[in-house]
Amino acid sequence: MWLIDSSIGRKLIMSITGAMLVLFLLFHSIMNFVAVINPIAYDAICAFLGANWYALVATMGLAAGFVIHILYAFFLSYQNMRARGKDHYAVSSKQKEVSWASQNMLVLGVVILGFLSLHLFQFWSKMQLIELMHKMGTHADEEVVKLAAKGAHWVQYYFSQPVYAILYIVWLIALWFHLTHGVWSSLQSLGINNKTWLPRVKSISNVIATIIILLFIAIPVCGLLEAGPLFSPNSTYHPFPNL
């Protein structure tokens, strides 16, 4: 199978799954930015994307993309280490044209994966997972189930704690580095590049990476600064406004 046996086939898988994840991040970041502007609207989005069939199908596809991307990353890195050989250069140097991120994609990926598990535990397991398990008949407290669709509540709960806000900022910076190389690299691996477009593709990728991260980082920053309708001390947000 050439998608496993050939180097370009393996890179094709890496770039397609990577591009999928970039699109997901773009969607996720735009969605999250709503929480900063209008918590009630954000809760409405969360209710819309609960344990519905379409949200579940998308989640499954996304999970598959993540798993394949990560497995291939280890597979490719192992092969590359073998190709490099046991003997290392005594003196190694950096070229100014080579970005730090491009040389450390696996390390950055592992950092991102570590935070991802925290993130899934903090949000996904308390939102979509609870709802899904509840629908499948597992017992859960009524309040827990109701809170599952209240994304803004969880955002407020975690990001008003400076520890988590700072951890997420660190995570997002690692993600930014990963994306600055990843976005243009996926296009290069797909062959969508030439001499004229190489610098343009790189710039566009940096812009995409920066937009995604700025949208995301707005939340922990607002949490730290206690700013905006969700985090300010006189916030009127309540998960159950009618109670």
Next chain:
Amino acid sequence: MEKNINITLKIWRQAGPKEKGKFETYKLENISTDSSFLEMLDVLNEKLVRERKEPIAFDHDCREGICGMCGLYINGHPHGLDGETTTCQLHMRRFNDGDTITIEPWRSTGFPVIKDLIVNRGAFDKIIQAGGYVSVNTGGIPDGNAIPIPRHKAEEAMDAASCIGCGACVAACKNGSAMLFVAAKVSQFALLPQGQVERVARAKAMVSKMDELGFGNCTNTGACEAECPKAISISHIARLNREYLKAKFKD
């Protein structure tokens, strides 16, 4: 201005492919800054021969920067710190009095060390044998300009063809990948009418030979382009990816 400098050399010595290698330190005095790097090594070797010691084995041929035979990893850079130069075109004026210069062979699984600073780059020949040629029926010499070729394509094909196959790309790559070399060799034919007949088969055959020989996967770091003595662009790698993926989707 010419002057003489004293330098210390740390050179990788390895008696054979299976032997364990190590660094040896040599001191050289009164080296003219006008001499080339390889002339400096010649001076060292003459000194070693006079002392009845084994001279240092290193590859070199034309010493004009066009054959691709020389290739030393000098102070952490293939072909030394200068951009777009081969080792033979590096001159001692780039070094200062009292410098310590570390010289290593290319290090990659695809290029095993034969002796000292010489590595076996036969893998590149095998990749070329797999498809890096155009089969022709020999006959009369075709007229020049009988086949029209757009200027920008001719230029780009020529840029790709300037690859001398020295292996600096593999040496510089953290993944030991030969993609820049293969990309240049596939591109020079893919861009020209003469290369069209074998275009699909060539991309598949050369890539599969490259993988078979144990070269790594390209992760687009661009270290190859930065160190290439002929400044081959990684945009050729994008073309190789395109050629290969198109060929595979045709199957």
